[in-house]
Amino acid sequence: MREKKSFELPPKNDNMCRVFAYLTITRGVDKDVLQAFANQNMIYESADYHNTVFIGYDRNGVPRHAHKRGFALDNEG
16 A cells, blocks of 8 residues: 655745746736736745646645646747
């Protein structure tokens, strides 16, 4: 039987400048929509690799899953 690991969110970056720029400029996400998700702590930039982290909560407001998505800017590879 496998041991169940505890769920931990990736560490947050101090800001989400890279993610905000990528999602608004490259992907065309409206800045107000993105800001609303950030204000609800449903999206942030990870500290380690600057990935976009999308968080899902249960009915009690406890984070239960997270999805990391990376991106590469033209000048970064």
